[in-house]
Amino acid sequence: MKKTTPKEAGQDIAQEQVPGGAASGFNRLRSKLAFDRLVEMGAQMGLDNPLFLCHERAAKATTCIGGKEYLNFSTYDYLDINAHPEITEAVAKAAALYGTSAGASRLVGGERPPHRELERALADLYEVEDCIVYVSGHATNVSTLGFLCGHRDAIFHDALAHNSLVQGARLSGAARFSYAHNDCEALESLLKARRGEYKHAVIVTEGLFSMDGNIPDLPRIIALKKQYDCMLLVDEAHSLGVLGETGRGVREYFQIDPYDVDMWMSTLSKSMCGCGGFIAGRHDLVEFLKYGSPGFVFSVGMPPIVAVACRKALELMLREPERVHKLQAISQFFVRYATEIGLDTGHAQGYAVVPIMVGDPVVAGSLALALIKRNVYVMPITFPAVKAGTDRLRFFLSASHTEAHVRRALDAVREELPKAWEFVETYKREHADDHHA
Numbered sequence: 001m002k003k004t005t006p007k008e009a010g011q012d013i014a015q016e017q018v019p020g021g022a023a024s025g026f027n028r029l030r031s032k033l034a035f036d037r038l039v040e041m042g043a044q045m046g047l048d049n050p051l052f053l054c055h056e057r058a059a060k061a062t063t064c065i066g067g068k069e070y071l072n073f074s075t076y077d078y079l080d081i082n083a084h085p086e087i088t089e090a091v092a093k094a095a096a097l098y099g100t101s102a103g104a105s106r107l108v109g110g111e112r113p114p115h116r117e118l119e120r121a122l123a124d125l126y127e128v129e130d131c132i133v134y135v136s137g138h139a140t141n142v143s144t145l146g147f148l149c150g151h152r153d154a155i156f157h158d159a160l161a162h163n164s165l166v167q168g169a170r171l172s173g174a175a176r177f178s179y180a181h182n183d184c185e186a187l188e189s190l191l192k193a194r195r196g197e198y199k200h201a202v203i204v205t206e207g208l209f210s211m212d213g214n215i216p217d218l219p220r221i222i223a224l225k226k227q228y229d230c231m232l233l234v235d236e237a238h239s240l241g242v243l244g245e246t247g248r249g250v251r252e253y254f255q256i257d258p259y260d261v262d263m264w265m266s267t268l269s270k271s272m273c274g275c276g277g278f279i280a281g282r283h284d285l286v287e288f289l290k291y292g293s294p295g296f297v298f299s300v301g302m303p304p305i306v307a308v309a310c311r312k313a314l315e316l317m318l319r320e321p322e323r324v325h326k327l328q329a330i331s332q333f334f335v336r337y338a339t340e341i342g343l344d345t346g347h348a349q350g351y352a353v354v355p356i357m358v359g360d361p362v363v364a365g366s367l368a369l370a371l372i373k374r375n376v377y378v379m380p381i382t383f384p385a386v387k388a389g390t391d392r393l394r395f396f397l398s399a400s401h402t403e404a405h406v407r408r409a410l411d412a413v414r415e416e417l418p419k420a421w422e423f424v425e426t427y428k429r430e431h432a433d434d435h436h437a
């Protein structure tokens with residue numbers, strides 16, 4: 001395991017003579033981070049910060065910011081379910097009955113009927129024995145991997161696995177091996193070379209990658225998991241409600257035996273329009289997590305109203321599969337139209353998440369601002385969320401988007417992208433001396 005160096009532990013800051021004390025020290029450390037630097041550079045260039053804008057109503061295909069209407073591609077209401085009247089009504093009834101809080105951890109504060117009803121519905125969706133619902137999607141991964149694995153184990157994860165999966169792997173103390181994105185040859189080489197050194201091993205991948213919108217070769221990963229005696233966790237945050245004929249995710253997409261994956265994980269914040277996360281799988285595994293996983297045991301239970309909302313969203317997804325079809329059709333159209341007009345959609349396969357590759361963080365930020373001025377709301381994604389040099393705009397599609405929405409947004413990108421490059425390059429030329437000074 002990698003040792004923590006004094007520098008990583010922040011000792012250098014403690015030794016610095018920082019006016020204002022330790023808090024200022026942290027601020028100085030933070031200011032070295034890429035994100036802050038980017039915002040600061042943008043400010044020097046006269047650009048506003050596009051992050052943390054306040055929306056004044058539920059963000060759907062369009063949203064309202066500062067009293068103005070925008071086309072919205074930055075929230076993940078994939079199935080156009082958020083604010084559905086059936087959900088709002090069910091939530092209002094549940095609030096009257098249970099209030100707005102679970103009150104305590106479910107272990108000690110007890111459960112409310114919506115908790116087990118949601119867990120049963122999710123287990124049924126995956127056709128597995130049981131399910132555990134956590135209060136946050138991020139905490140689900142951190143806590144599950146962090147609790148399940150230990151220093152004698154190994155975790156093999158895709159290089160583009162979500163931060164929560166990587167944090168969970170780090171917390172566990174297990175050896176962590178990152179294999180090249182969606183590269184099963186690389187995974188197999190690692191398994192061949194290193195699996196034998198560890199007691200248990202877990203392979204971790206996503207059903208649909210959150211930054212690139214592409215799908216792993218899950219049948220091949222399952223074959224490797226069996227050959228090398230590993231467990232397998234699949235994070236369905238962006239594939240639940242998105243992939244498969246009825247939105248049942250990557251399992252339906254590949255027609256996979258539910259028990260070939262040990263942990264079907266997903267957040268409830270995307271297609272399910274709530275928040276929280278879950279692990280669906282065998283009953284004994286779920287029980288093990290329920291009595292030990294710290295993000296479940298030592299954290300408050302999901303508010304019953306959120307459990308009600310997610311269960312209702314699931315019911316709507318299954319009752320109205322046309323939502324899934326609409327989402328898939330508009331996502332495919334998005335990729336086709338972008339390609340037609342010369343934009344680069346990276347590895348996207350046309351399912352809900354589609355990047356437009358830019359390749360420079362400041363250009364991506366400047367482009368996003370230019371689009372905001374044209375009433376198109378889409379966020380830039382830069383390092384550290386993605387590898388440096390793969391900076392992009394990331395579009396989330398929804399069943400509520402139309403072809404006219406997509407055309408309007410992408411035509412604006414096509415017009416603004418060269419201008420953003422020109423703006424940033426001119427700025428860099430004109431300020432080259434400042435950087436050498």
Ligand SMILES: Cc1ncc(COP(=O)(O)O)c(C=O)c1O
Binds near residue numbers: 139238277
């Ligand atoms: C793949 C993946 N896993 C987990 C999470 C964390 O989920 P949540 O935001 O619901 O906490 C996200 C969030 O975007 C994600 O993209």
